[in-house]
Amino acid sequence: MTDADRPEAAAGDHAPYADADAAARTVRRREWMGLLARAPVDRLKALWAPFEPAPAFGWLRAPEIGGVMVRGRAGASGAPFNLGEMTVTRAAVRLECGAVGHAHVQGRDRDKARIAALVDALMQTSRSGEVEAALLAPLAAEETDRRRARAARAAATKVDFLTLMRGEDA
Amino acid sequence: MYVAVKGGERAIDAAHAWLGEERRGDPAVPELGVAQIREQLSLAVNRVMAEGSLYDPDLAALAIKQARGDLIEAIFLIRAYRTTLPRLGVSRPVETAAMACDRRISATFKDAPGGQVLGPTFDYTHRLLDFRLAADGAAPQAGTAPPREGPTPHVAGFLNREGLIQPEPRSDDPPPDLTREPMELPACRALRLQALTRADEGFLLGLAYSTQRGYARNHAFVGELRIGAVAVEMDIPELGFAVEIGEITLTECETVNQFTGSKTEPPQFTRGYGLVFGQSERKAIAMALVDRALRWAELGEEFVGAPAQDEEFVLMHADNIQATGFLEHIKLPHYVDFQSELELVRRLRRDVAAAAEEAAE
Numbered sequence A: 001m002t003d004a005d006r007p008e009a010a011a012g013d014h015a016p017y018a019d020a021d022a023a024a025r026t027v028r029r030r031e032w033m034g035l036l037a038r039a040p041v042d043r044l045k046a047l048w049a050p051f052e053p054a055p056a057f058g059w060l061r062a063p064e065i066g067g068v069m070v071r072g073r074a075g076a077s078g079a080p081f082n083l084g085e086m087t088v089t090r091a092a093v094r095l096e097c098g099a100v101g102h103a104h105v106q107g108r109d110r111d112k113a114r115i116a117a118l119v120d121a122l123m124q125t126s127r128s129g130e131v132e133a134a135l136l137a138p139l140a141a142e143e144t145d146r147r148r149a150r151a152a153r154a155a156a157t158k159v160d161f162l163t164l165m166r167g168e169d170a
Numbered sequence B: 001m002y003v004a005v006k007g008g009e010r011a012i013d014a015a016h017a018w019l020g021e022e023r024r025g026d027p028a029v030p031e032l033g034v035a036q037i038r039e040q041l042s043l044a045v046n047r048v049m050a051e052g053s054l055y056d057p058d059l060a061a062l063a064i065k066q067a068r069g070d071l072i073e074a075i076f077l078i079r080a081y082r083t084t085l086p087r088l089g090v091s092r093p094v095e096t097a098a099m100a101c102d103r104r105i106s107a108t109f110k111d112a113p114g115g116q117v118l119g120p121t122f123d124y125t126h127r128l129l130d131f132r133l134a135a136d137g138a139a140p141q142a143g144t145a146p147p148r149e150g151p152t153p154h155v156a157g158f159l160n161r162e163g164l165i166q167p168e169p170r171s172d173d174p175p176p177d178l179t180r181e182p183m184e185l186p187a188c189r190a191l192r193l194q195a196l197t198r199a200d201e202g203f204l205l206g207l208a209y210s211t212q213r214g215y216a217r218n219h220a221f222v223g224e225l226r227i228g229a230v231a232v233e234m235d236i237p238e239l240g241f242a243v244e245i246g247e248i249t250l251t252e253c254e255t256v257n258q259f260t261g262s263k264t265e266p267p268q269f270t271r272g273y274g275l276v277f278g279q280s281e282r283k284a285i286a287m288a289l290v291d292r293a294l295r296w297a298e299l300g301e302e303f304v305g306a307p308a309q310d311e312e313f314v315l316m317h318a319d320n321i322q323a324t325g326f327l328e329h330i331k332l333p334h335y336v337d338f339q340s341e342l343e344l345v346r347r348l349r350r351d352v353a354a355a356a357e358e359a360a361e
Helices: A022-038 A041-051 A110-122 A128-156 B009-024 B034-040 B042-052 B057-066 B071-082 B156-161 B189-197 B201-213 B281-294 B311-317 B320-329 B335-360
Strands: A057-073 A080-095 A100-106 B087-093 B100-105 B220-236 B241-257 B270-277
Touching (some): A022 A100, A022 A110, A022 B241, A041 A128, A057 B220, A057 B241, A080 A110, A080 B241, A100 A110, A110 A128, A128 B100, B042 B057, B042 B071, B042 B201, B042 B270, B057 B071, B071 B320, B087 B220, B156 B241, B189 B281, B201 B281, B220 B281, B241 B281
Parallel strands (some): A057 B087
Antiparallel strands (some): B100 B220, B220 B241, B241 B270
């Protein structure tokens, strides 16, 4: 079963997109939740600043710092084993309109988890376009740039064996 | 016999105050920031994360500062912190096939699809001290080239297609966790891999080297070494689907080992596996060699008595925090123990002297 096939839990989930396909919505939500989890704390806070004061909300789960055991597979593809833990902070919020936002973000920043949960909640409301444009789109673009810059450095270190070929083979 | 058990508090406080002063060093020299350690001593940070078994570069950098650069002390601090964290869950196994590779080399296939990508390596440097680093200089600038699109396939996959390499049967059995239950021997491979990935790098290096020198030689080639970022995904029960909770840098080494076959297995290549937090290449290669040596039983090889084959020897001595705890405790007061030893030696000497006197009479 792929993730897209997984039924979205009904518990507390707000679904204003009555016309949208649930699987597509899950795919989209996974994307922004991942983007928020990976986001550099400082950038997330700076991009969120215009959304303060935050919309009224209640905690379903106040930010909590913990560890997640990361697993690998023997031989990359075999049986799983425990590799070690990483720090993660989680939080869950409910907006006054009823939209519920969840966050599991890398690191130990409680405010990052709060913001990520609020963004997740807002993305399920009529403010999704505004949040998408002002916060998620810049985060995604910057991440793409960072990744491309790194990949470009790696590409420059790729060995070109043609230059090493012996004279008689050339 | 009276043994002083109190009276050290004032001395201990003074010792710790002086430790703080020594840690800071000459106040005329600017203080080192945690971010500087994280960014500029990143391989030390990686080692502390790997052996501390907690991926958090900021915490590892703080631990290095607090430990005055003593990495085992820093690892101790991280292990202690780790025990205070509630376990929020377990990730799905990371997909190293989808790694965004900074480095990817194969010692077995020159033309491996995806190429030989050297990355930020010490290899091929001349190992001459660079005095320019002692002077303030402009930030170095790396070259760039059009980036590769798409994932880099694993080298072992090519041999797998031909059936020339022992397969790794996929399963989703939950692995044992030595941070939750005490390690029991004999250990399954999953438990061994967990112990090896957090093991002391120096200990693994020595063991791996011993296999190369002939103690349970297993003829390892580095089939592939890759370093880069992978996504970490976890199933979130409240949501009913998995989300990415972050991204970590890993080093993965797969060895391809010559194997002429055994009573139970056909001639084929076999595999050793290393996967370590951070850019930790020496450790990952050593881990793969030791993993392979420890697999002698499942591959129907002979136990030749080599240390690297001896699971009890390897797994019970690989953890540097356990080792240093037991090693260093002998420096702490043992006055009572020693007093009884002293009494014993004195009595034995009296007995020997008395026996000698008797014989002389």
